[in-house]
Amino acid sequence: MSQLPxxxxxxxxxxxxxxxxxxxxxxxxxxxxxxxIESAERLDSLRKAKPFxxxxxxxxxxxxxxxxNSSKRSITLNLKTPxxxxxxxxxxxxxxxxxxxxxxxxxEKFGLGxxxxxEFKPDAIYIxxxxxxxxxxxxxxxxxxxxxxAVTGLHNLCGYPDLEPAGTGTNFPDHVPNxxxxxxxxxxxxRYRRKTGRGQSIDLAQIEPTIAVLGPxxxxxxxxxxxxxxxxxxxxxxxxxxxxxxxxDDRWIAISAIGSQSWHALLTVLGIPELAQDPRxxxxxxxxxxxxELDAALASRTAxxxxxxxxxxxxxxxxxxxxxxxAEDVLYRDExxxxxxxxAYLDHPEMGHTVYSAFPFHLSRxxxxxxxxxxxxxxxxxxxxxxxxxxxDDAIGKLREDGVLQ
Amino acid sequence: xxxxxxxxxxxPLAGIRVLDLTGGAEQYCGKLMxxxxxxxxxxxxxxxxxxxxxxxxxxxxxxxxxxxxxxYLNQGKRGMALDLTSPQGPEIFKRMVANSxxxxxxxxxGQMRLLGLDRESLSDINREIIVVSITPFGQTGPYSEYEGGxxxxxxxxxxxxxxxxxxxxxxAPYGNQAVLASAQFAAVAxxxxxxxxxxxxxxxxxxxxxVSIQESVAMALENAVQYVDLEKTVRKRTGGEQSQAGTxxxxxxxxxxxxxxxxxxxxxxxxxxxxxxxxGGAPAEEFCQERWHDxxxxxxDEAKKIFAEIFIPFAANKTKTELYVEGQRRRIxxxxxxTTADLLENEQLVFRGFFATTPHPYTGRNLVMPGAPYQLxxxxxxxxxxxxxxxxxxxxxxxxxxxxxxxxxxLFRDGVVV
Numbered sequence: 166m167s168q169l170p171x172x173x174x175x176x177x178x179x180x181x182x183x184x185x186x187x188x189x190x191x192x193x194x195x196x197x198x199x200x201x202i203e204s205a206e207r208l209d210s211l212r213k214a215k216p217f218x219x220x221x222x223x224x225x226x227x228x229x230x231x232x233x234n235s236s237k238r239s240i241t242l243n244l245k246t247p248x249x250x251x252x253x254x255x256x257x258x259x260x261x262x263x264x265x266x267x268x269x270x271x272x273e274k275f276g277l278g279x280x281x282x283x284e285f286k287p288d289a290i291y292i293x294x295x296x297x298x299x300x301x302x303x304x305x306x307x308x309x310x311x312x313x314x315a316v317t318g319l320h321n322l323c324g325y326p327d328l329e330p331a332g333t334g335t336n337f338p339d340h341v342p343n344x345x346x347x348x349x350x351x352x353x354x355x356r357y358r359r360k361t362g363r364g365q366s367i368d369l370a371q372i373e374p375t376i377a378v379l380g381p382x383x384x385x386x387x388x389x390x391x392x393x394x395x396x397x398x399x400x401x402x403x404x405x406x407x408x409x410x411x412x413x414d415d416r417w418i419a420i421s422a423i424g425s426q427s428w429h430a431l432l433t434v435l436g437i438p439e440l441a442q443d444p445r446x447x448x449x450x451x452x453x454x455x456x457x458e459l460d461a462a463l464a465s466r467t468a469x470x471x472x473x474x475x476x477x478x479x480x481x482x483x484x485x486x487x488x489x490x491x492a493e494d495v496l497y498r499d500e501x502x503x504x505x506x507x508x509a510y511l512d513h514p515e516m517g518h519t520v521y522s523a524f525p526f527h528l529s530r531x532x533x534x535x536x537x538x539x540x541x542x543x544x545x546x547x548x549x550x551x552x553x554x555x556x557x558d559d560a561i562g563k564l565r566e567d568g569v570l571q
Numbered sequence: 572x573x574x575x576x577x578x579x580x581x582x583p584l585a586g587i588r589v590l591d592l593t594g595g596a597e598q599y600c601g602k603l604m605x606x607x608x609x610x611x612x613x614x615x616x617x618x619x620x621x622x623x624x625x626x627x628x629x630x631x632x633x634x635x636x637x638x639x640x641x642x643y644l645n646q647g648k649r650g651m652a653l654d655l656t657s658p659q660g661p662e663i664f665k666r667m668v669a670n671s672x673x674x675x676x677x678x679x680x681g682q683m684r685l686l687g688l689d690r691e692s693l694s695d696i697n698r699e700i701i702v703v704s705i706t707p708f709g710q711t712g713p714y715s716e717y718e719g720g721x722x723x724x725x726x727x728x729x730x731x732x733x734x735x736x737x738x739x740x741x742x743a744p745y746g747n748q749a750v751l752a753s754a755q756f757a758a759v760a761x762x763x764x765x766x767x768x769x770x771x772x773x774x775x776x777x778x779x780x781x782v783s784i785q786e787s788v789a790m791a792l793e794n795a796v797q798y799v800d801l802e803k804t805v806r807k808r809t810g811g812e813q814s815q816a817g818t819x820x821x822x823x824x825x826x827x828x829x830x831x832x833x834x835x836x837x838x839x840x841x842x843x844x845x846x847x848x849x850x851g852g853a854p855a856e857e858f859c860q861e862r863w864h865d866x867x868x869x870x871x872d873e874a875k876k877i878f879a880e881i882f883i884p885f886a887a888n889k890t891k892t893e894l895y896v897e898g899q900r901r902r903i904x905x906x907x908x909x910t911t912a913d914l915l916e917n918e919q920l921v922f923r924g925f926f927a928t929t930p931h932p933y934t935g936r937n938l939v940m941p942g943a944p945y946q947l948x949x950x951x952x953x954x955x956x957x958x959x960x961x962x963x964x965x966x967x968x969x970x971x972x973x974x975x976x977x978x979x980x981x982l983f984r985d986g987v988v989v
Contacts, residue, residue: 170763170764170766170767171763191759195763215802216794216800217801217802218801219802220802228797228798231797232794232797298919300922301923302918302922303899303919303922306895306899306919307903307904308906309831309904312829312905313906314829315820315829315906315909316829316907316909316917317914318910318913318914320908321827321908321909323734323742323810324734324742324810325736325742328736329810329811329820330810330827331734331736331742331808331810331811332734333730333734333748334733334734334809334810335730335733335791335793335795336793337791340790340792345758345759346755346945347945348759349755352766353582353762354583354949355766356583356765356769365947365949367948369944369946370919370925373920373944374944374945376920376941378746378748379745379746380644380941381625381626381627381746382627382745382746383939383941384627384643384938385627386915388938388939391627393745393910393911395745398740400722401626402624402625406722407722407740408722408731408740408742408743409740415807417726417741419722419726419731421720421722480714480718483718484718485719485723486718486723487724488726488727489726489741490732491795492732492792492796492798492805495727495729495792497799500712500713501708501713501714501715502785502789504711504712504713505712507789508796519797520796520800522790522792522796523786524786525753525782525783525784525786525789526703526756526757526760526780526781527709527710527781528760528763528764528780529690529779530776530779
């Protein structure tokens with residue numbers, strides 16, 4: 166195997182919590198040397214977030230933290246001390262990328278804002294991933310994954326129209342739109358620097374990529390004046406399309422049988438070919454018109470079947486179908502994810518053999534994969550200070566005594 | 572790749588030539604590239620991309636040139652219509668491949684090989700070519716031949732199980748988020764491969780990238796898989812409920828707001844929220860009692876009910892914006908539950924100039940749409956050219972390949988190109 170595609174790229178990583186840490190995980194899993202700069206006093210709150218190995222809490226035991234921080238190294242620096250800030254500057258001077266997702270002004274307070282950094286490291290690529298961007302009337306407003314889902318419009322659009330919005334059930338912006346857009350911008354800026362020698366700052370406001378993935382809904386308003394509404398699982402392009410009950414407790418199957426061939430195959434597999442004779446379901450158009458009646462008729466049959474077995478049968482007949490899998494299903498039972506090694510197991514010094522996600526893109530010649538478990542807090546402080554800043558054991562000991570390395 | 576990157580107007584991806592064969596929301600990948608400066612050609616089947624048949628439509632007119640879905644996903648691209656299943660189709664495509672860097676495709680696994688257009692075959696023409704394939708379950712594995720679709724991949728990737736209301740069928744995230752997720756990951760993967768390629772010394776070699784939509788969905792499971800692995804707990808859907816007293820959706824004068832008075836950093840926000848209620852004359856003395864600092868009590872139905880009975884009347888005569896601004900002034904995590912209409916009035920987005928305007932020549936309309944998702948100081952994002960009409964650049968592209976006009980005419984008559 167060739168070396169990892171981002172080998173040689175160095176990152177001074179000040180990110181924490183969600184989207185920021187996920188962004189630098191992409192870089193780390195594909196070979197960048199990511200040094201996570203942490204504070205023992207002001208912990209990354211995910212270190213204190215469930216789930217914990219064995220249910221026992223501890224700053225080095227969180228699976229939420231671990232999954233976002235594979236393949237990285239961790240050092241602790243006390244940025245409230247002048248020496249701590251000087252060490253941070255020296256690390257930045259040796260890095261290609263500087264990343265943070267603080268509220269605007271935080272990095273500046275430590276003398277590590279872009280304007281300061283560019284003075285001693287003119288070609289740095291400096292990404293700030295604040296909630297609302299670096300400037301503006303609401304730049305300092307607080308936000309989290311859930312408020313972000315709400316303020317971007319995503320939360321309002323998920324669920325049934327006659328019930329309160331349900332959202333996605335997760336902090337969706339943290340896991341897809343923000344880390345992907347941030348990594349894409351960083352990689353584009355790296356290419357630009359390779360061609361021109363120039364660094365730059367990237368201002369990513371975390372509310373914006375999520376709105377970008379709602380583009381058509383926004384356009385429906387700006388062009389047609391229509392405010393988009395929740396639609397459950399309906400699909401405007403046809404019926405039947407939805408989530409139907411299956412055998413067992415809270416078990417469901419997703420089926421999309423739009424088009425004549427799928428429709429007839431669905432009825433054959435469910436053993437209700439007579440439904441095709443019902444005039445309400447005779448054409449694509451009428452199936453859409455009578456979709457509620459159709460869904461009810463189908464649900465009474467799907468409820469008799471096991472979701473996995475029925476899905477496999479439907480797929481064998483060319484019908485798009487799949488069981489609604491919960492986290493246990495995707496981890497232990499989904500043959501596809503297992504065959505493709507989507508779940509990576511790494512040996513963590515405190516958590517043991519535990520699970521991480523691998524990115525969903527497989528490069529044929531230079532694949533990336535989680536290469537080492539999430540770091541313990543400050544696990545690599547000495548190693549990084551020696552390797553990158555050429556500090557001696559004595560110097561490190563002195564810094565530690567002075568409280569600089571906390 | 573000769574473009575002058577020193578001109579400040581150039582995007583950071585200037586000089587990268589992309590052929591986009593995708594038909595649905597996978598087209599977002601090429602859009603990301605185009606708006607940072609890559610030259611992207613969308614190659615559609617002669618009847619047009621599938622996304623042209625997805626609404627909403629401009630003025631609700633169902634027409635191949637009216638889809639807002641298509642207009643949004645293909646902003647910045649040139650377009651040609653070419654029937655790759657015709658005998659001449661693959662030959663024309665191969666001539667384009669000779670002068671390209673990246674192909675994005677979403678055919679079912681094996682289809683490109685049948686056409687003689689998989690990466691291995693194409694590397695004879697262009698060793699440097701990078702091919703990114705986006706499919707529901709990936710190119711390999713027992714489900715690789717399965718039929719996909721947004722809802723099915725959301726179900727099998729696990730995210731669907733977390734969305735919706737207890738007791739009712741799970742509900743999907745709005746708007747093709749599974750396919751869009753794969754497009755976003757595909758864009759990242761493409762730039763990783765381009766970075767690697769452009770760093771090679773001597774004769775360079777591209778590669779193939781296999782993107783799975785199911786796996787892209789699984790990236791969004793947050794901590795659910797770790798809950799299973801570490802605590803043997805399976806997370807369930809909880810939509811429509813306060814997760815604990817003070818955290819959730821609450822109605823106000825003109826809609827709803829999302830409040831996080833308890834939860835992350837709990838103590839601090841609880842105190843400031845209580846003070847806010849008291850200052851506004853709400854009977855919130857109750858919230859100073861000790862039991863409101865007990866996580867177990869906060870999670871109880873009783874606590875949720877009491878909180879709602881005090882907060883809802885307080886919010887009833889205040890707008891989303893008023894609550895947002897005043898709550899945030901007090902450093903409380905609160906925000907409006909925005910509708911798409913609210914986004915256009917969001918002061919911060921307006922300040923950042925987030926919404927971009929682009930002409931839509933076919934209808935003569937101007938379209939206002941989400942703009943730069945990131946602001947790069949030296950090599951900025953551009954709204955770039957409008958999405959192409961079906962076959963808009965076909966002759967321009969064929970001529971560029973050296974196809975004579977009489978031959979172009981024949982291809983057109985035979986239905987190979989539009």
